[in-house]
Amino acid sequence: MPRLTRIEDVLFPVEEHPVFAHVKDPTDYRQLRVPHRRAIVDVANQRVVGIVSQGYRLVTNLEALELARQCCRRVFPETKPREWEATATDAPGSGGHCHIDLAHNSTALDFNLVRPDQRPDAFGPFIRVTNSYNGLRALAFDIGFFRKVCKNGLIVPESVIRFKFNHQHRDIDRAVLFEVADERLTKLKAGFCDQLGALRNRSVPRNQFEAIVFGALSIHRPGALKPESREAAEWKALGSHVGELRDRLTRRECLLGIQCSHGIRLAATSQSLHPSRSK
Numbered sequence: 001m002p003r004l005t006r007i008e009d010v011l012f013p014v015e016e017h018p019v020f021a022h023v024k025d026p027t028d029y030r031q032l033r034v035p036h037r038r039a040i041v042d043v044a045n046q047r048v049v050g051i052v053s054q055g056y057r058l059v060t061n062l063e064a065l066e067l068a069r070q071c072c073r074r075v076f077p078e079t080k081p082r083e084w085e086a087t088a089t090d091a092p093g094s095g096g097h098c099h100i101d102l103a104h105n106s107t108a109l110d111f112n113l114v115r116p117d118q119r120p121d122a123f124g125p126f127i128r129v130t131n132s133y134n135g136l137r138a139l140a141f142d143i144g145f146f147r148k149v150c151k152n153g154l155i156v157p158e159s160v161i162r163f164k165f166n167h168q169h170r171d172i173d174r175a176v177l178f179e180v181a182d183e184r185l186t187k188l189k190a191g192f193c194d195q196l197g198a199l200r201n202r203s204v205p206r207n208q209f210e211a212i213v214f215g216a217l218s219i220h221r222p223g224a225l226k227p228e229s230r231e232a233a234e235w236k237a238l239g240s241h242v243g244e245l246r247d248r249l250t251r252r253e254c255l256l257g258i259q260c261s262h263g264i265r266l267a268a269t270s271q272s273l274h275p276s277r278s279k
Contacts, residue, residue, distance in 0.1 A: 001093030010098040012044045040133040050134030057172040064131035097132035139165045209246045
């Protein structure tokens, strides 16, 4: 079953219905209601997307998306609602849960704490909302940062802030409140800038470049390969590509007047991991 990757694919209307068991008796079939259980039904496609407990608090994907926009306004009050847009959607074909990414589409949040000569890219915030109709995932809002110019993806491995609400009436009442300690949020933003500055100034020794790139991309060196096999040829081609990337970055650093005898800056490396998308 193909995955759902368009925002409109996951905004189908849903309803709650009682659950019945179709039980055969000596003469006929009877419908027995299952206590303390409800079915979440995709009305548009007439299919059950989840079976939940009586205390389950239904939050539709459309409601979750609106809550994510409220989260954007609470955590980043300097932004405007129209500056946020849904950039990615992912859900299994069953529609039982989904992830929706909201990203800030302007350069209003560029990090000016980094020196101009070391600031070739613009960075902005994103919020990923997770929702489910089967009770297996909590309603969650993960906040992080991404590179907006090269679009190479996230530059930090984890979100810096997370809100999580279990799908229970005791946890999600009529309204969801995003409580943020403003002082802590300010420190988190400043800490991100400090980490970014340290990343830009870090050099990778030439003899460790390949190992670091493979580690960052979770590429594991295979065991013994047959010399004439396709796997051996592909691994050799990958090694050649990484070597060419290392040499190209070294030449670039030297042309920019940077001391390149010691290594390659991580900032330059991160910009070139996806050369086809960095133009």
